[in-house]
Amino acid sequence: MSTARTGLPAIRISSDTSAFPYTHRRGHRSAIRISRIVSETFRLGLPGVRWFVMGDDDTVFFPDNLLTVLNKFDHRQPYYIGSLSESHLQNIYFSYGMAYGGGGFAISRPLAEALARMQDGCLRRYPALYGSDDRIQACMAELGVPLTKHPGFHQYDVYGDLLGLLAAHPVAPLVTLHHLDVVKPLFPDARSRPAAVRRLFDGPVKLDTAGLMQQSICYDGANRWTVSVAWGFAVLVARGVMSPREMEMPARTFLNWYRRADYTAYAFNTRPLARSPCQKPAVYYLSSARHAAERGGGETTVTRYERWRHPNETRPACRWDIADPDAHLDHIVVLKRPDPGLWDRSPRRNCCRVVSAPKEGKSGEKTMTIDVGVCREGEFSQVAAV
Template sequence: MRGFVWLDKPVPEVRNASSTGLPGIKISANTSGFPYTHGAGSRSALRITRIVSESFRLGLPGARWFVMGDDDTVFFPDNLVDVLSRYDHTQPYYVGNPSESHIQNLIFSYGMAFGGGGFAISRAAAEQLARMQDGCIQRYPALYGSDDRVHACMSELGVPLTRHLGFHQCDLWGDVLGLLGAHPVTPLVTLHHLDFLQPVFPTVKSRTRALRRLFEGPVALDPAAVAQQAVCYDAGKEWTVSVSWGFAVVVVRGVLSPREMETPMRTFLNWYRRADYTAYAFNTRPVARQPCQRPQVYYMRQSRLDRRRNTTVTEYERHRVPPTPCRWRIPDPAALLDRVVVLKKLDPGLWKRAPRRNCCRVVSSPTKGKDRRMTIDVGVCREGEFARV
C-alpha cells in the first residue's frame, strides 16, 4: 500500500516523510479554469475530484486500486485489502457505500459512494476515468462535492456502484454503539465523522486514545473479526448476550431474538440531529422497549493473544450508568456482572467462507457474592449450532 496526502498548495515539511512512515505530500493541479456554480459548496471539490486521475497519472508500478478518503476517514487497512482482493482490478469497478442518512442519499444518490466513507476505483476504471474526467467535470458545474462528480463520471462510463457495507460514511451524531454493536456480517473497512461521534470507548475521553486502544489491541490481533457480532443466551439467568468482538458486549434482561439483536439500536441521531427513525437508510430499533430491558454495556478494556492456545483473550468492563427502576425477577446484570472475558481463536479464513455470524457460548456466569465475571467462547458455529432462543 502506498499513499499520499493531497493539498492545494505547498506547505513546509518538518520531517522527511519517508523516514517517519508518513505518506508523502502531493499538490493537486489548478482547477480555476473549470466552472463551479453550486452556491453552498467549495471549489476545492474540483481539485479533490481530479485526484483520482492525478493519482493514476503518477504511474505507480503495480498499483491495482485507487482508494480515496477524507482527512477524517479512518481505514482498517487489512480489511480494505481483503475486500478489494475479491474483485478483478483489470475490470472496471467502483466500490463503496451510500450514506446512513436517507435524506443525504435522496439529496445526492443511493448509487453514489460517499467520499467520507471512502471508495475504491480499480485500475481499469481509473484508466478510463483519467481519459475523460476533465470533460466530464465541465458538464457538471452545479454539483456540490467531489464524490458526486466522480459518481457522475462513473455513470457516463456505465460503471455502477458495487456496494460494500463495511464502508461507513457515519452521517450520524452521538454514540456509535448501535452501529458497531450490530455490524453487518462483513469486514469493517472505514469509519468517518468521528469528530461528530463520541469516542468509540466512552470510558476513554479522547477520541484519538480510544481509537489507539482499538487499533493497538483487537485490530492488531485479528482485524477481520473486529466488530463482528455473535448472539447467545445465559439460560440460567434469562439474559441475552451480544458480543461485538474487540468493541463491546451487551447484556440484556430477558430473551430477545437474534433478529432483533442484529438490528442496530438507536444510540445516535441522524445527520440533521433529529431522533426520527425513518431518516435512516437501514433498520434500527429502540435502545430498550421498556425500562427493565435497558442494556448493560461492557466496553473492551484490554486484549492479548494466548500463543500457546492460539486464542485471543479480550476483556470488557461495565460502563457504569445510573440504575433503572425495575421489578422483574430476572436478575440485573449490573448487580452481578462487572467484567466479561471473551475467548476466540484466530480465524484468518473468516471471509474466505460464506458470510455467517460466529456463534458464542456462555462458559461461566457470575453467581451472587462470588466472581463477578462472565466468560464467553466465540468461534465458528459447530455442526447444527445456532443462536437458540
Template sequence: MMKGGGGKETLTASFLRFLLLLLLPLTAFYFLYTLQLLLTSASSAASNCVPDAVSVSRVSANLTAAEKQLPPPAAAVSTATTLQHVVFGIAASSRFWDKRKEYIKVWWRPRGAMRGYVWLDRKVRESNMSTARTGLPDIRISSDTSAFPYTHRRGHRSAIRISRIVSETFRLDLPGVRWFVMGDDDTVFFPDNLLTVLNKFDHRQHYYIGSLSESHLQNIYFSYGMAYGGGGFAISRPLAEALARMQDGCLRRYPALYGSDDRIQACMAELGVPLTKHPGFHQYDVYGDLLGLLASHPVAPIVTLHHLDVVKPLFPEVRSRAAAVRRLFDGPVKLDTAGLMQQSICYDGANRWTVSVAWGFTVLVARGIMSPREMEMPARTFLNWYRRADYTAYAFNTRPLARSPCQKPAVYYLSSARRAALRGGVTTETRYDRWRHPNETRPACRWDITDPDAHLDHIVVLKKPDPGLWDRSPRRNCCRVVSSPKDGKNGEKTMTIDVGVCREGEFSQVAGA
C-alpha cells in the same frame, strides 16, 4: 355465314404464328443473357474469396487492437492483491490538518509498508519532512482548479480539487498499482480488511466499490448510486485510467453539483460503471453514539470509519477520539482483524440474559430473552445527519435501545486484549469492563430477573484467530456462555464467553429451549 366465319379463323391463326415467331428469338436472347450474368457473378465471387495482403493486414490489425482492449482471462491472475498493489489518495484540508492527521497516524503503516499521498490545498509544517519522521504518507499539493466552473450556492469549490485526486494520483504513474483507494483525512481504514474485499474482485475490470450514506435523505439529495468519499471507495486501475482521460471535461459539464463524491459519480455514469456496494465502508452521517451501529455490524469485514469528529469517542473516558481508535489497532486489529466488530448472540439461560458480543469493541447484556432478529438490528443510540430522532430517516432498519426500562442493556467496553495459549491452542482473550454514565441510575424494574448491571462487572471473551473468516460464506459466529458470573478479586464478578465458528447444528437459542 359459314364462309365469313372461316375467314376470321384464318386471320387469327396467322396472328398467333406471328407472335410465336416474334417471342421465340426474344426468349432465346433472354436465356443466353441470364446465363452469361450467372457465369460472370460466379467468377467474380470466386475471385473475391482470395483477399489481398492489404485487406488481411487491415483486418488483423483491427482484431489485434480489439483484443488488446479486452481484459485477460481470470485464470491469468497469479498473485493476491497486497498493500503494495494499492495506492491511497487522502483528501485533506490545511485548516483541519493538525487535528485530523492523528487519525491517519493510527492506521497508516510507514517506511514503505503502504503507498499513498495526502493531497492538500497548501503546504503545512510536515510538507518538507520525511515520512519516516512524520509517520504519515507523502504530502502533495493539488493542482490549481480555478479554471473549472462551480455554481452551487451552498457548497465550496474545493470539491473540484478533491474530485480530481484519483486522476492526479494515477498520473504519477506508480508501477504495479491495481487499485486506487480514496478517503478523507478523518477516514480510518482497516488495511487488511480492505485487502480482503479487494481480493474478491478482478482488478483488470472496471470497478467502483464503496457504500452509501446511513441517511436516507442524504441518499435522496445526492444519489443511491454514489460512493460517499468519507466512507472511502476503491477504483480499479483500468477505471482510474478511463476516468483520468475524461474527467476534466466531465467536471465542466456539472458545475452545479455540490461535492466531490457526486462529481465522481457523474463521471462514472458517463463511463457507464455502476457502484458496487459493500457494507464494510462506513460514511457515518450521524451524530451521537456509534454504539448501536457498531454493536450490530453487518456480517462483513469492517473496512472504514468516518466522521469520528462529530460523534462521541468510540470508548468513553479516553483522552482523544484518535486515542480511542488506537485502542482498537493496538489490540483486536493486531490479534484478529477479520473478526473485528463481528456480532455474536447467545443467552445465559440460568440468569435469563441476552448477550451480544461485538468482538474487540463491546458486549451488551440485557435482561430477558431478545431474539437474534431483534439483536442484529442497530439500536438507536444516534441521531440522523439532520439531528432528528426520526427512525424513518435511515437507509436501514433500527430499533429502540430498550422496548422496556427493564431491558436497558448493561454495556461493557473493551479494556484489554492479548494472545493466550490454552489447551485447544493459541487463542485471543479480550476483556470488557462495565461502564456507566456519570450519575447514571438504573430504571426501576419489577421483573423477577437479576440485573446484570448489579451482578456482573467484567466479561472475558475467548476466541481463536480466524483469518479465513471471509473465505467462507457470510455467517455470524456463535457464542457460548462458558461460565455465569463468578466472584473474583475484590468481590467483582466475571463472566466467560467463548466465540467461534458455529458447530454442526448450532444456532442462537436459549439453552434447553
C-alpha cells in the same frame, strides 16, 4: 524533511483547478481539486498499483480488511466500490448510486485509467454539484460503471453514540469509520476520541482484524439473559429473551444527520431504545486485549470488557423475576481464536457460548466467560434455551 527518511509517501501538490466552473452556492470549489486526485495519481505511473482508494481527512481505514475486500474482485476489471450514507435524506439529495467520500471508496486501475481520460470534460458538465464524491459518481455514470456496494465502508452521517450501529455491525469486514470527530468517543471512558481509536488499533486490530466488531448472539439460560458480543468493542447483556432478529438490528443510540429523532430517516432498519428499565441492556466496553497460548499449541485471544455506568446514570427498580446483570456482573472475558480466513467463507455470524456464569473473584468482582468462534455443525442461536 526527506520523505525517504520518515517512511511517508512523497508529498504531491494537486493541479490548478481555477479554470473549472463551480456554481453550487453552499459548497466549496476545492471539491473539484479533490475529485481529480484519482486521475492525477494515476498519471504518476505507479507501476504495480491495482487499486486507488480515496477517503476524507477524518476517515479511519482498517487496511487489512480493506485488502480482504478488494482481493475479492478482479482488479483488471472496472470496479467502483464503496457504500451509501446512513441518512435517507442524504441519499435522496445526492444519490443512492454514489460512494460517499467520507466512507471511502476504491477504484480499480482500468477504471482509474478511463476516468483520467475523460474526467476534465466530465467536470465541466457538472458545475452545479456540491462535492467531490458526487462529481466522481457523475463521471462513473457517463462511463456506465455502477457502484458496487459493500457494507463495511461507513459514512456515518449521524450524531450521538455509534454503539447501536457498531454493536450490530453487518456480517462483513469493517473497512472504514467516518465522522468520529462528530459522534461521541467510541469508548466513553477514553481520554479522547483519538485515544479511543488507538485502543482499537493497539488491541483487537493487532490480534484479529478480520473479527473486529463482528456480532455474535447467545443466551445465558441459568440467568435468563440475552448476550450480544461485538468482538473487540463491547458486550451487551439484556434481561429476558431478545431474538437474534431483534439483536442484529441497530438500536437507535444515535440521531440522523438532520438531528431529528425520526426512525424513517435512515436507509436501513433500526429498533427503538428500550423504555422499560427491565429491558435496558447493561453495556460492557473493551478494557484490554491479549494473546494467550493454548495447551495443545496455537493461540487464542482474550478480550476483557468492563461495565460502563454513566456518572449520572440511575437504575429504576424492575419487578421482573430475572437477575439484573448490572448487579450480578462486573466483567466479561471473551475467548476467541484468530480466524484470518473468516471472509474466505460464505458470510455467517460467529456463534458464542456462555462458558461460565458470573463467578466472584478474589477482588469480589463477578466475571462471566464467553467463547466465540465458528459455528459448529448444527449450532445456532437458540432462543428456546432461555
